[in-house]
Amino acid sequence: MTQEQCTHRNNVQSSEKPHVYKVGIYGWRKRCLYLFVLLLMILILVNLALTIWILKVMDFTIDGMGNLRITEKGLKLEGDSEFLQPLYAKEIQSRTGTPLFLQSSKNVSVNILNGKNKMVTQLVAGSRGVEARGKMLQVRSSAGKLLFSADEQEVVVGAERLRVMGxxxxxxxxxxxxxxxxxEPFKELRLESPTRSLFMDAPKGVQILAEVGDIQAVCKNELRLESKDGEITLEADRIKLLRLPEGKASLTASRQNVFEVCVCPNGALFLSQAGSGSTCQISNSVCL
Incomplete structure (x- = not known):
């Protein structure tokens, strides 16, 4: 190739413009991307504003949320609190000097479970009353003295006095x-069995004492005073035996107002007109 041909070819190549390739997003794609970024920023700002508003309304702090505070001893609730689900806690107590209120629209139940999740003690306070279930129920004073105890075997009243106000x-x-x-003082004491018998028994004796007033024993059928080993003593200035039956007087006896108390073999008492000697005669109408 000659020198002139090489020069002409180089001039032809140099006269052509080089092609430039653009890299990026242009046109409607670019506009959609900017719109998407703008919407994302708006959502982030709205989300941040809502988060700040929730923190403000719920009163979130470093120590807790609202009326709930986290302390070294546990959780602390201030004011009224409502629980929609069961509450599990080791200890519940109120602030010093303030009472603790438990309120429910139906009932308040306190259940004690053993290691096998089986209920052993239950306390239910409802509209019908207070019901307790357990092996034993005890009521103690502030000093620790037993006031009341109940189980399947017995009921013990440990107070010094039991008063029935009914x-x-x-x-x-x-x-x-x-x-x-x-x-009670100036009140009468009555022991009564309307349809059955009344027995009073003690290994060392029964003492009936009325310092002021009378003692009255009334029954429909029989009143029995029995002493197996000792004696029965009636000690008073005046002893009256009213409505005793009167035995048949002899024909020779004169009518008088002095009588003799006679005893039948079966223990029945009857009256007989007194005389110089004993006038007691077995009366078929009284002793039999």
């Missing part, structure tokens, strides 16, 4: 054991 008194379907029965 007008009808206390009703017992079975036997009772007590060292002392006393009425």
């Amino acid at each position: 007008a009808e008194g206390a009703v017992f379907t079975g036997s009772i054991e007590t060292p002392h029965v006393r009425a």
Whole structure:
């Protein structure tokens, strides 16, 4: 190739413009991308504003949220709190000097479970009353003295005095054991069994004492005073035996107002007109 041909070819190549390739997003794609970024920024700002508003309304702080505070001893609630689900806690107590209120629209239940998640003790306070279930129920004073105890075997009243305020008194379907029965001052004491018998028994004796007033024993059928080993003593300035039957007087006896108390072999008492000697005669109408 000659020198002139090479020069002409170089001039032709140099006269052509080089092609430039653009890199990026242009046109409607670019506008959509900017719009998407703008919407994303708006959502971020709205989300941030809502988060700040929730923190402000719920009163979130470093120590807790709202009325709930986290302390070294546990959780602390200030004011009224409402629980929609069961509450599990080791200890619940109020602030010093303020009472603790538990309120529910139906009932308040306190359940004690053992290691096998089986209920062993339950306390239910509802509209019908307060019901407690357990092996034993104890009530103690502030000093630790036992005031009341109940289990399947017995019920113990540890107070010094048991007062029954009802007008009808206390009703017992079975036997009772007590060292002392006393009425209130200036009130009468009545032991009554309307449809059955009344027995008073003690290994060392039964003492009935009325310092002021009378003692009256009334029954429908029989009143029995029995002493197996000792004696029965009636000690008073005046002893009256009213409505005793009168035995048949002899024809020779004169009518008088002095009588003799006679005893039948079966223990029945009757009157007989007194005389210089004993006038007691077995009366078929009284002794038989």
